[in-house]
Amino acid sequence: xxxxxxxxxxxxxxxxxxxxxxxxxxxxxxxxxxxxxxxxxxxxxxxxxxxxxxxxxxxxxxxxxxxxxxxxxxxxxxxxxxxxxxxxxxxxxxxxxxxxxxxxxxxxxxxxxxxxxxxxxxxxxxxxxxxxxxxxxxxxxxxxxxxxxxxxxxxxxxxxxxxxxxxxxxxxxxxxxxxxxxxxxxxxxxxxxx
Amino acid sequence: xxxxxxxxxxxxxxxxxxxxxxxxxxxxxxxxxxxxxxxxxxxxxxxxxxxxxxxxxxxxxxxxxxxxxxxxxxxxxxxxxxxxxxxxxxxxxxxxxxxxxxxxxxxxxxxxxxxxxxxxxxxxxxxxxxxxxxxxxxxxxxxxxxxxxxxxxxxxxxxxxxxxxxxxxxxxxxxxxxxxxxxxxxxxxxxxxx
DNA sequence: TAAATTTGCTAACGAACGTTAGGTTGCTTA
DNA sequence: TAAGCAACCTAACGTTCGTTAGCAAATTTA
Numbered sequence: 001x002x003x004x005x006x007x008x009x010x011x012x013x014x015x016x017x018x019x020x021x022x023x024x025x026x027x028x029x030x031x032x033x034x035x036x037x038x039x040x041x042x043x044x045x046x047x048x049x050x051x052x053x054x055x056x057x058x059x060x061x062x063x064x065x066x067x068x069x070x071x072x073x074x075x076x077x078x079x080x081x082x083x084x085x086x087x088x089x090x091x092x093x094x095x096x097x098x099x100x101x102x103x104x105x106x107x108x109x110x111x112x113x114x115x116x117x118x119x120x121x122x123x124x125x126x127x128x129x130x131x132x133x134x135x136x137x138x139x140x141x142x143x144x145x146x147x148x149x150x151x152x153x154x155x156x157x158x159x160x161x162x163x164x165x166x167x168x169x170x171x172x173x174x175x176x177x178x179x180x181x182x183x184x185x186x187x188x189x190x191x192x193x194x
Numbered sequence: 195x196x197x198x199x200x201x202x203x204x205x206x207x208x209x210x211x212x213x214x215x216x217x218x219x220x221x222x223x224x225x226x227x228x229x230x231x232x233x234x235x236x237x238x239x240x241x242x243x244x245x246x247x248x249x250x251x252x253x254x255x256x257x258x259x260x261x262x263x264x265x266x267x268x269x270x271x272x273x274x275x276x277x278x279x280x281x282x283x284x285x286x287x288x289x290x291x292x293x294x295x296x297x298x299x300x301x302x303x304x305x306x307x308x309x310x311x312x313x314x315x316x317x318x319x320x321x322x323x324x325x326x327x328x329x330x331x332x333x334x335x336x337x338x339x340x341x342x343x344x345x346x347x348x349x350x351x352x353x354x355x356x357x358x359x360x361x362x363x364x365x366x367x368x369x370x371x372x373x374x375x376x377x378x379x380x381x382x383x384x385x386x387x388x
Numbered sequence: 389t390a391a392a393t394t395t396g397c398t399a400a401c402g403a404a405c406g407t408t409a410g411g412t413t414g415c416t417t418a
Numbered sequence: 419t420a421a422g423c424a425a426c427c428t429a430a431c432g433t434t435c436g437t438t439a440g441c442a443a444a445t446t447t448a
Contacts, residue, residue: 007425025219026304029406041407042426050406106300110220146374147366153359154352154378161351172341180340184348187381201395223436235437236396244436393446398439405434412427418420 008046011036015053020102024054024110054107055115061097061104062122068093069129079137080186086133087159087185088178094162095174102163127152155185202240205230209247214296218248218304248301249309255291255298256316262287263323273331274380280327281353281379282372288356289368296357321346349379 005013014035018027029050033040047053068089075085094101108119130152137143145151158181166177199207208229212221223244227234241247262283269279288295302313324346331337339345352375360371 021303023217023219023303025217028404030404038425039427040405041409041428044407045425109215109217145378146370150366150371150374151378153355154375157355158348158352160355161347165347172344176340177344180344181348184339184345184379222434224434232395233397234435235398235439238437239395389448391446391448393444395442395444397442401436401438403435403437406432408431409429410427411429413425415422415424417422 011043011046012053012056016057016099016103019054019057019107020099024103024107051110051112051115054103054110057100057103058108058111058115058119061093061100062119062126064093064097065090065126066122069126073129079133079140079142082133083130083137083186084182086130087155087182088175090156090159091162091178091181092174094159095166095168095177098163098166098168105160105163127156130155158185205237205240206247206250210251210293210297213248213251213301214293218297218301245304245306245309248297248304251294251297252302252305252309252313255287255294256313256320258287258291259284259298259320260316263320267323273327273334273336276327277324277331277380278376280324281349281376282369284350284353285356285372285375286368288353289360289362289371292357292360292362299354299357321350324349352379 011032015027015032018032018035022031029040029043033043036043069086072085072089073082075081077085108123109116111119131148134143134145134148134151138145138148143151162177172180205226209221209226212226212229216225223234223237227237230237263280266279266283267276269275271279302317303310305313325342328337328339328342328345332339332342337345356371366374
């Protein structure tokens with residue numbers, strides 16, 4: 001049931017794997033060609049430049065995160081529920097796409113302008129959605145945190161390390177991980193008096 | 195009251211700053227020289243190679259983390275206290291040395307063998323100390339977590355994103371940040387029945 | 389003051405880099 | 419069967435890279 005990948009997609013996938021383990025700058029086109037079993041120059045039949053690969057990966061993942069977040073936001077419930085759903089959506093994208101997520105999280109700084117700027121704007125927008133959920137939870141008395149920006153960063157930090165150790169073969173499923181993460185983070189934030 | 199830096203230390207410091215913002219591979223010796231106001235070749239009067247700088251930064255920071263952790267471990271108390279102290283120690287090192295911490299956390303993979311291997315062993319040893327604290331807390335019934343390795347990774351993940359946004363001029367002091375982080379993470383882990 | 393050390397320079401090395409030009413092969417479609 | 423296209427090749431380009439050699443000036447030490 002494997003999807004048939006176009007050559008361009010194969011290149012992107014192989015590059016993603018190399019970018020994750022060695023980094024964008026430390027991966028040469030000759031390394032990539034070698035991993036594909038062809039010559040470096042041949043890659044240019046399919047892509048315009050090395051950076052184009054990075055751009056495609058970064059913005060494709062940005063899209064995936066936004067789409068997952070949108071779906072989660074369509075559900076209603078308390079702020080806790082909303083936050084749990086947003087976390088679950090985020091973890092699902094991360095675990096379904098570990099390598100591309102790693103590139104998305106760490107290699108975006110090698111984008112040139114205007115891509116670099118656009119990327120940062122998207123990331124900010126994404127984080128703001130989390131911030132809004134937390135703000136509404138603070139207003140309703142559900143959450144008790146010292147600083148909402150601080151809370152968001154800590155949450156996302158906790159999530160974004162996932163790709164470094166998550167293995168699909170591991171004993172926890174993506175949903176279990178999301179539940180455990182939600183439990184750890186949320187109960188720490190919930191006002192215990194309520 | 196500024197410490198007088200040797201030329202070698204100046205080079206290390208400037209390099210650290212560049213490695214943080216652009217990454218090790220994307221920083222050339224000519225970039226570094228330019229930032230120092232000298233020629234690239236002149237740097238080699240002080241260091242043996244580009245990688246030597248990375249080695250010095252990585253292992254110096256490893257030392258700092260271990261020393262801080264040792265001091266914290268000397269205090270006694272409940273598992274919660276021990277964890278709080280370990281977190282405080284970790285945050286203190288992170289905040290006192292943001293740029294070097296960023297390099298320590300992200301650029302170590304560009305170390306060649308045997309440094310790469312040694313570094314990973316040290317990191318594992320460091321994480322194990324956290325794991326032991328949590329294990330003892332689970333045994334004593336203080337903590338209630340699904341998986342101890344999972345808990346450690348989530349804690350350290352939450353801490354290790356700090357360097358990306360922490361500014362010494364910010365409104366929170368290092369101690370306040372450590373307290374807030376402990377509160378967020380610990381209360382989420384504590385068994386609420388106790 | 390002589391010797392040693394520190395700090396920097398210019399010039400250049402060989403290797404590796406991203407990329408382009410131009411051509412060949414083999415499959416697919418009209 | 420002819421045309422078009424996808425996929426890859428060899429050869430090479432100009433540039434940048436980390437680094438070395440050899441030398442000069444300034445500063446520190448004896």
